[in-house]
Amino acid sequence: MGKVFTITEGLENMGAIRTGGQGSVYKGRRQGEIISAVKLLPTPIHTEDEQDKNYRDFYNEVEKLKKVNEVPNPNVVKILSSGLTESGSFPFIEMEFIEGPDLEELLQAPNDPVFSIQELIKVASHLSNALAHCHNVGVKHGDIKSNNVKFNYYTGNYILLDFGLAIMSDEQRRTSLRHAGAVEFMAPEQNEGQMLFESDVYSFGVILYELVAGVVPFPLNDRGETARNKVMLSHMEAVPPDVMEIRKQNLPKSWSAERREIEMRVPAWLLDIISKCLKKDASLRFKNGVELHKSIVHNFTTEVGGSEAIARRNNELEKENRNLREKVLLLENRSVVEDNQSPRYYADPDKISISKPLYYVIMLCLFGLLGFAAYSVYNNNPATQNSQVFNSVDSSAVDSSGITDETQPRVKDNYDKEIRAMIDSVQRADSNADTLGANQEPQNNEEQQNPQTDEPNPRLDEEADNQNKRSKKYTLSATRAYFYDESNENSRRNNFLAKWNSPELTALDDKNGFIYVEFFTINGEITKGWLRKRDLRKIGE
Incomplete structure (x- = not known):
């Protein structure tokens, strides 16, 4: 030969x-x-x-x-x-x-000792399709094993080869199988010379088991008759070892931990198909390649269909996220693009261009200046000063001369009541100013009855001069003006008048740089005292 x-x-x-x-x-x-x-x-x-x-x-x-x-x-x-x-x-x-290696060669070095899940499913689909095609026309292969399935380099398909047993007579087939058949892939009934469609299905299950685990369920250790008989007996009686446990042991050490974990997730439906193909009783297996192929296609498309639905949803979400990122990027880059394009525009010489932040700062300063000017004008107007209501000088906090003490807090019980009291005090002040000349002598008598320390006692020949002094109106020029018991610096008290709430002061006497004044409190009471002249200014000057 x-x-x-x-x-x-x-x-x-x-x-x-x-x-x-x-x-x-x-x-x-x-x-x-x-x-x-x-x-x-x-x-x-x-x-x-x-x-x-x-x-x-x-x-x-x-x-x-x-x-x-x-x-x-x-x-x-x-x-x-x-x-x-x-x-x-x-x-x-x-x-x-067919140019290309067979499955037996693909399991040998330098290739990986086991097939990946993706390639497993591919082999299962291609080989079951070949069996379905042959069984559909009534042809039983009879010698399905890993070196009778080759990978075509040019098409990427797995091809079923060697129909030698198919053209043998039954007697030739029995003799050939008994003495030279690949017992690792033979169905239990083939040991008795039978060849059924279910026998090809059994051999198909052994091939898939080998690709998952890296070894056949019952390996042939040597070519001796004893070893062959032991393998035949195992196919007839023994339970195949756990295919996933053997796969775990044979996974390549060169694979990463992540890939090893992923490759241990062999689909349950594929393991169930392998288990059914390896049943000892032929009637419990798939009846033929057609039924086997339908089961594989059904399970695979069901799994892929669910995966594709998830994949489509993920693609939609990724597309939406990509659109959102593009919009955000567009908004972020818009200002940069405008800045890059701005030198291309020509400035109008009749216009002044300023940035928005500078514009806001200028407007803020302008409003601040306007507010300060209005505040200054408002405080410098005597009529306005007389209409302000403050509690620095409060009748509830004055001593015997009616002046508020610096250490005592001002009390504001009711805003409306204070306004009404202020209006009454202004009206009484106007009324008293009109009758001041007519009642001057009784006024002097009242002052004599309530003498102040160092209060003057003018003679009759100075009456005209005092009348002239009393006609003078003052207001504060300093921030605050302290009261004195006498017309000297050593008699200063803690009471004071503030500039922002000073009433109109009427001068009664002028002595040693001090002016003796009287004024109305917010409660309408007349209060008198010495103030330094330098802290005051005449109204109208």
Whole structure:
């Protein structure tokens, strides 16, 4: 079998690719540059006669196999031709040559020892689709294992290969499986020579188990008969080990902790499918590849549909957030853009441009100056001063001379009552000023009855001069003016008048730089006392 020989006319033998119990696979080349794979069966057929049972069985199986390619499937290898070799009369089938590694090679270094969840689902979908296609036309593969599924470099699809057992007779198949079959992938009933649609489903479950865990559920330690029998017995009786526990142990150490955690989240539905495929009783498995593929598609689309709904919502939220960020950025950059564009505008020489902050400062200062000017004019008006109501001099806080003490607080019980008292005092002051000349002598007698310390006692020949002094009206020029008991600096009292609430003062005497004055309190009482002349000014000056 290892020697180079002619396969058939127009098909050149380019050497063996792989040999096994079910036959050998050679690399062939048709006329030109078309490369193919040729499967040679080990049992020769010497006569192409329907009376020959071997030829008849081979012919019937090939006819069934041709149905697989009547409708092309992206996950099933294309059958190009079949026949008998010119030398040796070995049956062969010619298939397209797939460039790429098989699943067994993809689990070996330098590749990762386990498949990612994404690739797991992809293999499950592609391989179940291939099985569904074959079973739908009545073809049982019978030899599904990891090195019979290849990854096509050019299309990115996983392809089911090697239909060698499919074209064997039942007797040839039983003999081949018993002595040379891949027992790690064989269903329990195949040990008895049976090949069912459910047998392909079982082998499918073993492949997925291997991709999840990195090893098959019952590995073959050596090629001896004892080891093979032990694996066969395990498939018939033993429970497969926990696939997720083995996966956890075989995850690559080079993966980050985050990725290791993510890759342990194998979908529950996929684990359930693997468990159902590996049932010992064939009736408890999926009936065929069609039912298996429908289950995978249903679970996958349901999961993806929910994920897509969440993804769509997340995309909408991200889009909304992106729009909001763009608006905020636009508002933040608007002032910068305006500043960058401002030098392009030409200033009007007849206009003065100032910034808003400077404008607000100027307006604030202007209003402040206007308020201060109004306050000054208001306080300098004697008529206004007489109309103000303050409590620095209050009848409730005056001593025997009616002056408020500096240490005593002013009391304001009722604002309206004070205003009315002020108006009454002003009216009484006007009335007293009119009758002052007529009642001057009784007034002097009253002053003599209530003498003040150092109060003058004018003679009759000075009456005219005093009358002139009493006619003078004063107001305060200093901030505050203290009262004195006598006309000297050593007799200062704690009582004072404030400039902002000083009433109109009537001068009664002028002595040693002091003026003896009288005035009305807010309660309408007449109060007298000495004040320094320099603290006063004449009204009208």
